[in-house]
Ligand code: KG4
């Protein structure tokens with residue numbers, strides 16, 4: 340059975356997977372670095388790169404062993420080359436290139452953001468497998484669609500005509516949604532990554548306890564801004580002339596209310612703009628991926644809003660929302676369109692800024 344090895348090292352997860360051409364996941368490994376970055380309340384690029392270097396070969400080895408596939412049996416080797424942290428990306432690309440040189444297999448360069456959306460196609464095909472003889476026009480379950488990536492590094496909306504044809508519609512002009520979760524979590528004394536911790540605390544809080552700003556929500560532009568929201572939370576804990584918010588003792592109820600009100604403000608912005616984007620493009624489907632898409636309240640409210648607006652919603656399953664190598668199966672699409680990479684390809688760390 341044709342199989343490819345995919346490698347993902349864009350940020351702080353070292354991941355590898357083996358996926359067949361029918362998108363069957365044969366092996367998948369994710370080595371998280373959360374514990375290494377926790378005491379810094381965020382990802383430290385040098386630590387991330389060094390940890391990738393230590394882990395990349397065992398992770399690849401384990402994925403291949405799990406799949407029962409040897410390097411010689413692979414059809415291609417894919418790696419995420421953009422966007423991400425330079426040192427992290429370099430480790431993945433160097434490993435992929437070395438394996439390609441050693442085996443003579445083609446190299447495929449994957450865009451990590453496109454892969455996050457492709458996770459939706461994979462999940463949809465698993466739920467409803469494609470007919471082997473599907474017509475060209477019926478090649479995809481979720482494309483064309485509005486693609487929405489909500490992660491620690493990005494909050495971007497795209498028009499996705501196919502898995503390899505993305506047009507930016509808008510994005511954050513400052514912090515990404517996940518970054519806001521992480522920073523507010525630090526203010527509230529919660530561990531990194533902040534998203535799951537805030538989500539858990541918010542369960543017991545009142546989302547209307549604080550009225551935090553919802554930037555751009557009433558405007559036509561498909562952009563986001565979370566910096567003002569983060570500052571508003573900071574001042575709700577301690578006023579501008581007050582003590583450092585991290586030294587302020589908060590009761591469990593106060594923390595829960597702040598977490599719930601913050602989360603609600605983020606969710607309102609994300610849901611509002613996603614619906615706006617589908618209206619602006621007239622596309623009937625919405626696909627959402629990235630770490631923040633694992634958030635329960637976001638999933639629930641987006642599902643309700645899409646139901647009301649008659650939009651077909653595909654949210655990546657939680658295990659494929661946070662960084663993983665399985666979604667690198669988008670490489671099959673690139674291979675099919677003749678887009679294998681040259682061996683001298685470089686990384687492209689630059690964040691794709693689409694905000695105005
Ligand atoms: O996609 P991802 O694993 O990495 C990037 O490409 O950035 O996303 C990580 C981000 C972190 O900021 C984390 O706090 C956030 O996703 N996150 C969540 C949840 N789980 C992870 N945010 C809100 N609610 C969650 N349940």
Ligand code: ZN
Pocket residue numbers: 451455490629630661662
């Ligand atoms: Zn990601």
